[in-house]
Amino acid sequence: MKLSTSMTLNRITDEVWEIPASEKAGMLVPARIYATEQILSTMDSGVFEQVTNVACLPGIRRYALCMPDGHWGYGFPIGGVAAFDTLDGVISPGGVGYDINCGMRLIRTDLTLADVRPRLEQLMTELFRRVPAGVGSKGFVRLDRRKFEEIMRKGARWCIDQGYGWHEDLSRIEEQGCIPGADPSKVSDRAVERGISQLGTLGSGNHYLEVQVASNDRIFDPQTAAALGITGHDQIVVMVHCGSRGFGHQVASDYLKVFEKAMRRYGIAVKDQQLACAPFRSPEGQDYFAGMNCAANSAFANRQVITHQVREAFSSVFGRPAESLGMNVVYDVAHNIAKVERYAEGELVVHRKGATRAFGPGRPELSDRYREVGQPVICGGSMETGSYLLVGTDQAMRDTFGSTMHGSGRTMSRAQAKRSVRGEQLKQQMAQRGIIVKAVSMSGLAEEAGFAYKNIADVVETVERAGITKKVAELRPIGNIKG
């Protein structure tokens, strides 16, 4: 097997590889990578370097982990999971990412492909009009500082109070859409100024809103699918991928600066400047945690307002209230976040960066609705292939701090993708395959071509065989909105 690293990799199982703690000076725990041989051979050298750097951070417990969609990131690899003791461990903005609480939301409908196909062009135009995307886009919700601070504290709950959603939506969102401990006094004016007009916007890059189809032949576990509201028969669903927008990006940037200085004060040395961190219990660590939670709640609110707009668009095109179209939220998951969770080792601050929480059945953190089946996990593929709905497992609780993959993971640079295809050309090719694309930026569209990503089916197969999540359904795109 040819790899991009010369590090020692011991096979634990066919899907789990371990880099021993003896491999690099300063490693406190081994690093574990979830991948098949084939996926491992496509991983860039940054994954191995970065996951072993993470294994050197103070207070890390058990393993530094990387999921099969892993690739190079800032400090932590994308796909990285690491848990630190809340008493003697650190918190690191590099373990969360710039887009705090970037995440996925899935909305079901009672509509079928036969209902939607004749009006798909009209539907995509209406969605594109109602959900702003791209550089500098602004949302329709006008906020002052006081209201924005309420959003920081209340997250999706604020939206429901304002009529942007249904009360039952909250039980279908990780943390019920509101993480406690958010403190608006811990975010800068610049962060507020960047985010205050962006509620209900998608952004750009790999963020999207997608209309998808759940067909019978792509449902792998009909019983669990039914429990999640996925009934097949070419059912139409809507997937949203976005985060905390400029607000969260600025919170991350601000605290990276704070932590660079704090590390000197606490005598912490890191292998990479982007791994800047501070003791979780330190004033700086607690301030970041409070500020990060503000951004996380704003991201839940962002996806909630987008959900409202999606319902309005469907209602307008199909001439029926969203309630009668069965447009319930299936689930909403964060895949860039740090959270305090309890494991055998005690209370840990679990960082997931491009990784999704995947709690198994019975966990008290899950709402009654999903406690029996396990937490829904939403994994976005490229806009040309498909996405997946999965559920968490007990094994994930034992092996990966209740974590799994988040998407397919890039294998090609943006520049190379743009050289390989033009945006207009890709749009036409996708239209010929029955996928309507509305994009603000044609160059941005080319950057997100399907061939720039790993095959998501291989990635999903890996986490299924590793036992850390269970496949429920594959969802195929028929319409995509990009920034």
Add this chain to the structure above:
Amino acid sequence: MTHRFTFLEDVALADTAFQASGDSPSELILAATQAVIETMVNPDTVSPRWHRTIEHQAPDLPSLLFDWLSDIVYLKDAHGVVFHEATAVVTEDRPHGGWNARGHLTGETVDPSRHELRADVKAVTKHLYEVRRDDDHWIARVVLDI
């Protein structure tokens, strides 16, 4: 004036990296500014209707460039604008040991119907960040989170 910058491949798989250069710190900061502007929009499609003077002080040139570029990303979101052009003059404050930059940005409120929009930059990062001097030549490598 032609700004010297090159987008780098295989440095940031999911993001954008560039190398900028100049024969002076002022030329360097302008070239890097142009790279950030062109990552977000084709500046030829943007009119100079919005104006802003920007000023920064920093203890060293790498910090000055980092803060300057971060300010452009902040202004893009806070004012909902994309940029047409920038000017910048960098001076070294020899008695006090620091660096100053003062310049001007022009642009206009985002209008997708007229502007050829590209990627929304989330942040300027410190990943592989480097500012160095080769004789009388100044070079910076910057990775932008997209």
